[in-house]
Amino acid sequence: MATPSDIPLSFTVRRCKPEFITPNKPTSHEQKLVSDIDNQMNLRFHLPLVFFYRYDPSMEGKDPGEVIKDALAQTLVLYYPFAGRLREGNDGKLIVDCNDEGVMFIKADADVTLEQFGGILRPPFPCFDQLLCDFPHSQALLNCPPLLIQVTRLKCGGFIVALRFNHVMCDGTGLKQFMSAIGEMARGLVIPSILPVWERHLLDAQDPPKVAFAHHEYDQAEATATLLLDDVVERSFFFGADELSILRRLLPRHLGHCTKFELLTAYLWRCRTIAMDLDPDEEVRMLFAVNVRSKFNPQLPSGYYGNALVSPAAMTTVRNLRQNPLGHAVELVQEAKASVTEGYVKSVAALMSIRKKQVPFSTVAAGSYAISDLTNIGFQDIDFGWGKAVFAGPANAFGFASFFIPTKNNKGQVGTSVPICLPAPAMERFTKVLGNVLETSEIKGE
Known part of the structure; x- marks a missing residue:
């Protein structure tokens, strides 16, 4: 089965003036x-997402671009920081100047149908630069719209919503909340x-700030190799119930009930290494x-849309990861996950406050890998009146980071798609390592 990156697709997009x-x-x-959590260097980038929608005959005569544009203007009354700079x-410390300068918005038409993107929608998407126009300075951190949206109507009556948001403003849960509000406004609420x-002070460091934990995710470790950004290949791999069942059989009995996230994260970490x-x-x-959000007592208020996340690090040597069975990697992931408490979050905020923005993740090393699980956020549930999205999620992986994205395979089975970026020789080895355990065409990305 071909992945989207294998599908030859070219089309013309006609854009209205932004x-x-x-x-x-x-x-x-x-x-x-x-907040001090928002302020960290690792979040100072723009993340692209894409949402695909089918034609709905009940919406005949309605322009999705106009519907979403009007709903956006209505939603920004409550979410006015997104219209700032x-x-x-x-x-x-970063500040949002709430000045109502506005969100950049583009309407477009493409001479392509949804079906031409392939039966299985998963990143990387061909010609994504056509679906989200890159204007000069539109990805700058400061004095730039924190949100850019393009709505592209397709020949079949379906449409695509592509956007890029500044991660300082919100996390995935916060963005989903904002986009769902636009959908509700579009449907008449x-x-x-x-x-x-807003209440970003809730994730500020205490006074005085106190770093009470070791935060290896920010270690500036010396690396024997770096992840080269040239000759990089991106592919998506699908993990459904069958593949996860095979992986669970590799675990000792006491780890048989580990979560899907723990199992898949550990497995990919080991294979990639x-x-x-x-x-x-x-x-x-x-x-x-x-x-x-649930680590605090009391919990963060419902509706908090800032970055309420931390990224603990499981850590070992290449030798230990390779020589030990999969269960060892699962236990390392579990230990790192269990370390996240309210105190841990406050300690991260303190570290950010003390060192300000100059604390990047330890990701320059080729051996650093990051994963963000989006399977439970519900991006696909965002409905502008045409029903739920056929696909909703990141448009691509990063050099060192992957996402878990809910999707289906060519048999209609529900599972998790994982886009991965690696130099071409490493991708060849990665695919071979996966295939040594999981002998299916889906797991090989074919």
């Missing part, structure tokens, strides 16, 4: 500080079902995003 969409009612013009204070809560062919004595790290 617009800046502002709140359709007056909002507070003020400056809002982001990020500035940097004298102390390095006056007030969204979840009201937004083997494929990278690193020095056996090099330290390798597995970083993964943990939603901390």
Whole structure:
């Protein structure tokens, strides 16, 4: 089965002139500080997402671009920071200047049908640059729209919503909340079902800040190799119930009830490390995003849409990861996951406060890998009136980071798609390592 990246597809996109969409009612013009968790260097980038929608005959005569544009203007009344601009204070802390300059919005038409993107939608997507126009400085951190949206109508009556958001403004859960509000406005609601809560001070460091944990995710470890960004290949791999069942049989009995996330994260970490062919004595790290909304007592308020996540690191050497069975990697992931408490989150905020933004993740090393699990966020449930999305999620992987994305295979079986970026020789080895255990065409990305 061909993956989307294997499908030859070219099409022409005709774009309208970009617009800046502002709140359709007056909002507070003020400056809002982001949290110490928001402020970290690792979140200072724009993340692209894409949503595919089928034609719905009940919506005949309605323009999805106009519907979404009007709903966006209505939603920005409550989420007005998205219509502002990020500035940097004298102390390095980012500030949202809520000035109603607006969200950049583009309407477009493409001479292609949804079916031409292939029967199975998963990243990487061909010609994504056509689905989200890259304007000069549109990916800058400061003095730039924190959100860019393009709605592209297709020949079949379906459409694609592509967007890029500044991760400083929100995490995946927060973005889903915002996009769901746009969907509710598009379907006729006056007030969204979840009201937004800013309250970024809740994830600020205490005074005085106290770093109480070891945060290996920020170690600046020396690396014997770096992840080269040229000659990089991106492929998606599908893991359904059959594949996970095979992996579970590799575990000792006491780990038989580990979560799908723990099992798949450990397995991919081990396979990727083997494929990278690193020095056996090099330290390798597995970083993964943990939603901390429920870690607080009391919990963070419903509607909080800031970055409520930390990324603990499981850590070992290449030799230990390769020589030990899969269960060893699962236990390392479990230990890192269990370390995340309210105190751990406050300790991360303290580290960010003390060192300001100059604390990047330990990702320069080829042995560092990061995963963000999006399977339970519900991006596919966002409905602008045409029903749920056929696919919804990141448009691509990063050099060192992958996503778990809910999807289906060519048999209609529900599972998890994982886009992975690796240098071409490493990708060849990675696919071979996977195939040694999981002898199916799906797992090989074929």
